[in-house]
Amino acid sequence: EVQLVESGGGLVQPGGSLRLSCVASGFTFSNYLMSWYRQAPGKGLEWVSSINLGGGSTSYADSVKDRFTISRDNAKNTMYLQLNSLKTEDTAMYYCVGPSGARGQGTQVTVSS
Secondary structure (H helix, E strand, C coil), X not given: CCEXXXXXXXXXXXXXXXXXXXXXXXXXXXXXXXXXXXXXXXXXXXXXXXXXXXXXXEEECCCCCCCEEEEEEHHHCEEEEEECCCCHHHCEEEEEECHHHCECCCEEEEXXX
């Protein structure tokens, strides 16, 4: 059974930083492209970033480019998302997404002064 568990969210002031983690189990993590999505209150699911199998290729939504950094550690079956220069519009539930669209329960990021 695929399991994805996100953590690292919280309340942060504008301009602050957070590091999200996603621990995967139930599948061969290193064989799959992994992604982060987010959903703001009252809005649909938005793609944030993806990383290829080995971690050498990454892509970002324009809204987070140059502020967020995705990475993975295949030895630890873990994916990360470093969030810097946070803005109020980054407030959302952040989800780790894996094989066949499987996703975790999410971790809440709230950016507010």
